[in-house]
Amino acid sequence: MKIIATYNIKGGVGKTSTAVNLAFIAAQNNYKTLVWDLDPQGASSYYFRVKPKIKGGSRALIFGDHELDGLIKATDFENLDLLPADFSFRNLDLVLDARKKPTQRLKKLLKPLKKEYDFIILDCPPNISLLSEAIFEASDILLSPIIPTVLSLRTLEQLKKHIKDSDLNHIQLIPFFSMADRRKKMHREIMGDLNDKHPEVLSTTIPYASDIERMGWERMPLGSYVRKSPSTEAYQELWKEILDVI
Amino acid sequence: MTAIPLHFELPENLTAKKFLAKLSKKLNIQVADQQYTIKAFYDSFDWRLYNARMICEFNYSQKKSQVRLIDLNSGDVLAIESLKNVPRFYDQFPTGHLKTHLAEPLEMRALLPLCKLPYEMYCINILNKDKKTILRIQLEEYEQLTNQLHLLPLKGYDKTVKKVSGMLQKSFELKPTQASVLKEALKGHGRKPKDYQSKLDIKLMPGIEVSKASKIIYLQLLQAIKINEAGTIADIDTEFLHDFRVAVRRTRAGLSQIKYVLLATEIAQYSEFFAWLGEITSLTRDMDVYLLNYKKYKATLPVSLREDFAPLYEFLKEKQSQAQKKLAVNLNSAEYKKQLLDWEHFLKKSLPKKGKGSSDQFNIKKLSDQRIWKVYKRILQEGGSITEKSPAEALHDLRKTCKKLRYLIEFFQSLYPEEDIKTILKALKGFQAVLGDFQDYEVQEMSIKHFSEEMMENKVPPKTFLAMGVLVQYLDSMKCKARNEFSDQFVLFEQANNQRIFKKLFAHKSSVKK
Ligand SMILES: Nc1ncnc2c1ncn2[C@@H]1O[C@H](COP(=O)(O)OP(=O)(O)OP(=O)(O)O)[C@@H](O)[C@H]1O
Ligand SMILES: [Mg+2]
Numbered sequence: 001m002k003i004i005a006t007y008n009i010k011g012g013v014g015k016t017s018t019a020v021n022l023a024f025i026a027a028q029n030n031y032k033t034l035v036w037d038l039d040p041q042g043a044s045s046y047y048f049r050v051k052p053k054i055k056g057g058s059r060a061l062i063f064g065d066h067e068l069d070g071l072i073k074a075t076d077f078e079n080l081d082l083l084p085a086d087f088s089f090r091n092l093d094l095v096l097d098a099r100k101k102p103t104q105r106l107k108k109l110l111k112p113l114k115k116e117y118d119f120i121i122l123d124c125p126p127n128i129s130l131l132s133e134a135i136f137e138a139s140d141i142l143l144s145p146i147i148p149t150v151l152s153l154r155t156l157e158q159l160k161k162h163i164k165d166s167d168l169n170h171i172q173l174i175p176f177f178s179m180a181d182r183r184k185k186m187h188r189e190i191m192g193d194l195n196d197k198h199p200e201v202l203s204t205t206i207p208y209a210s211d212i213e214r215m216g217w218e219r220m221p222l223g224s225y226v227r228k229s230p231s232t233e234a235y236q237e238l239w240k241e242i243l244d245v246i
Numbered sequence: 247m248t249a250i251p252l253h254f255e256l257p258e259n260l261t262a263k264k265f266l267a268k269l270s271k272k273l274n275i276q277v278a279d280q281q282y283t284i285k286a287f288y289d290s291f292d293w294r295l296y297n298a299r300m301i302c303e304f305n306y307s308q309k310k311s312q313v314r315l316i317d318l319n320s321g322d323v324l325a326i327e328s329l330k331n332v333p334r335f336y337d338q339f340p341t342g343h344l345k346t347h348l349a350e351p352l353e354m355r356a357l358l359p360l361c362k363l364p365y366e367m368y369c370i371n372i373l374n375k376d377k378k379t380i381l382r383i384q385l386e387e388y389e390q391l392t393n394q395l396h397l398l399p400l401k402g403y404d405k406t407v408k409k410v411s412g413m414l415q416k417s418f419e420l421k422p423t424q425a426s427v428l429k430e431a432l433k434g435h436g437r438k439p440k441d442y443q444s445k446l447d448i449k450l451m452p453g454i455e456v457s458k459a460s461k462i463i464y465l466q467l468l469q470a471i472k473i474n475e476a477g478t479i480a481d482i483d484t485e486f487l488h489d490f491r492v493a494v495r496r497t498r499a500g501l502s503q504i505k506y507v508l509l510a511t512e513i514a515q516y517s518e519f520f521a522w523l524g525e526i527t528s529l530t531r532d533m534d535v536y537l538l539n540y541k542k543y544k545a546t547l548p549v550s551l552r553e554d555f556a557p558l559y560e561f562l563k564e565k566q567s568q569a570q571k572k573l574a575v576n577l578n579s580a581e582y583k584k585q586l587l588d589w590e591h592f593l594k595k596s597l598p599k600k601g602k603g604s605s606d607q608f609n610i611k612k613l614s615d616q617r618i619w620k621v622y623k624r625i626l627q628e629g630g631s632i633t634e635k636s637p638a639e640a641l642h643d644l645r646k647t648c649k650k651l652r653y654l655i656e657f658f659q660s661l662y663p664e665e666d667i668k669t670i671l672k673a674l675k676g677f678q679a680v681l682g683d684f685q686d687y688e689v690q691e692m693s694i695k696h697f698s699e700e701m702m703e704n705k706v707p708p709k710t711f712l713a714m715g716v717l718v719q720y721l722d723s724m725k726c727k728a729r730n731e732f733s734d735q736f737v738l739f740e741q742a743n744n745q746r747i748f749k750k751l752f753a754h755k756s757s758v759k760k
Contacts, residue, residue, distance in 0.1 A: 030328075078326070
């Protein structure tokens with residue numbers, strides 16, 4: 001069992017799209033998979049058409065004694081379940097802060113689910129916060145989508161430094177390029193540059209594509225409304241490469 | 247919480263189409279798929295899945311095919327996987343929940359198709375207002391059976407299940423039923439679940455004559471031989487031959503232990519036939535055992551030598567396949583068929599009214615008491631005289647005597663209280679295990695040495711022999727371990743409580759005196 005967090009300090013880089021589409025592929029390959037939507041905006045819950053609501057909200061989650069299992073919803077896809085978001089997650093940081101050992105909390109909550117699932121994918125909100133500290137503690141893998149911009153190099157290095165400074169040795173950081181446009185000279189140059197300095201960046205990139213953008217309209221994972229396209233292939237490739245490196 | 251019914255039978259005259267039309271007035275439904283489908287049931291020859299309370303269904307249509315494992319008691323789907331066909335052995339399944347569920351009950355047995363049923367399958371989704379599926383329904387329209395409906399609950403949508411289940415019962419008057427139509431499907435083929443098992447299940451009345459009882463026993467053993475014959479010849483899995491051989495051995499034990507019924511010439515003729523059967527099947531069985539043990543053997547090696555072990559596997563496979571070919575020729579021979587048929591005729595021939603003297607004056611219970619008591623005492627005596635210095639043969643002889651006792655108890659167990667039999671069989675099995683281990687490890691150790699000599703001629707790399715050397719050492723240490731455990735196990739077997747039960751069940755006043 002592996003816990004994978006799709007994480008980036010920055011917003012709108014493709015974390016949710018990655019979480020949803022990779023989970024879909026994993027499930028199709030007979031891995032029991034759970035997506036946990038930790039973002040109060042509830043984007044991944046929305047893609048799976050599940051109400052972004054959990055009983056008791058953040059407080060019940062962090063202070064309550066019920067188990068996560070009771071909050072899980074099956075999606076429309078075999079082997080793929082969802083733990084929905086809740087609007088109250090916008091206060092998750094404060095609620096966590098009021099607890100003893102706040103950064104251990106998610107890890108503890110997830111423990112009983114390890115038997116049940118082969119992969120648990122955490123769809124994280126952007127920022128570095130107490131919640132992201134807790135996510136780091138719980139995760140085996142930080143899967144980090146990067147848009148090839150001039151600032152992306154700095155963001156990646158910041159994240160690496162943070163992992164190192166916080167002694168998060170259990171974490172495997174896996175960056176990859178997201179929303180990349182190979183036709184743009186700048187994208188190509190930045191990707192080449194980054195690949196040289198950071199060989200751990202995956203060789204698969206997710207292109208900027210209109211069929212991926214359409215997910216919000218279709219409200220389902222890419223693979224369930226597009227049978228085959230460069231985008232579906234890219235996600236398949238990405239999944240394969242991730243399985244290879246973990 | 248009382249379980250909510252999930253499986254229903256449709257009334258005779260209600261077609262799937264009509265039902266769906268009615269259902270769509272009450273719920274937001276979407277027919278996701280409709281396919282002419284074949285349902286095939288799978289289990290091992292000896293019903294291992296059914297015994298582990300599981301049913302394995304393979305549903306296939308033009309478009310898709312799925313293996314589904316169902317919990318026999320709850321009807322829950324334990325595992326489901328899209329597969330093009332059903333692999334024969336569990337270890338040929340892709341890694342996943344299905345494989346994990348199958349591994350323990352199946353072990354080395356093959357999954358075989360039991361029977362097939364065609365039906366029209368409707369996959370229906372119940373949607374909420376966001377067009378999210380909140381419950382799945384599978385509707386099966388059969389030609390030969392009443393139509394079936396299954397609710398497939400989705401995690402986190404319990405209320406919907408409850409609501410729809412209630413609605414189906416009240417508004418649609420559907421009757422709750424079982425999770426699988428396995429029983430009905432089998433009935434159509436004149437079969438029923440668990441219609442074969444390896445274990446002997448002989449029911450004898452204490453009063454019947456020895457001759458009658460022994461024929462009942464022999465006929466059941468003959469049945470086992472015949473049932474396993476085809477699978478043995480086809481080498482479907484190792485256990486056909488194993489069960490075949492056990493039945494042969496039991497028959498031989500019967501012939502030597504329950505003598506009085508047959509004429510000496512008859513005994514001689516059939517003993518020879520069954521001895522021959524034992525002989526022509528033994529090499530294949532030995533090779534089967536080595537191949538079954540291969541993984542275990544390999545695990546005993548240091549990692550650095552494991553790769554070098556492969557030539558042994560190839561060698562064993564080749565030898566097994568040669569032996570198997572010979573065995574098949576023998577079991578297909580006219581001579582074999584004639585002898586077995588003779589035996590069957592002989593058993594089915596009505597008995598002469600009065601047997602020839604000594605035996606038939608007492609009933610089977612008397613004979614069984616006597617035989618078991620005698621063999622038991624022999625075990626105590628043989629076992630008691632074994633010391634640390636006794637030669638291996640002494641243990642081997644004792645092992646044979648124990649086997650005799652085991653067969654006798656199994657033949658006659660229906661004559662005695664079940665609990666007592668359970669206790670002494672358990673004790674005996676534990677004791678036999680250590681004797682069996684001792685013998686097996688010794689034989690294996692010797693065989694591996696022989697194999698290495700044969701393999702010398704095949705240009706096998708030297709590291710393979712190194713690996714085999716390590717294995718021999720392991721087998722030797724296990725043999726010594728078994729030898730050291732012997733005295734403890736004997737003490738356990740010999741303990742007062744067991745003696746008391748044996749005495750209570752089998753000791754005749756006349757024989758106790760002595
Ligand atoms: N490869 C892509 N090509 C085109 N559009 C994309 C691609 N990936 C994501 N998008 C779109 O970009 C937007 C942001 O993507 P997404 O929600 O996956 O990012 P995010 O990192 O989870 O954002 P947030 O930080 O808000 O949670 C969405 O509208 C999505 O449909
Ligand atoms: Mg997001």
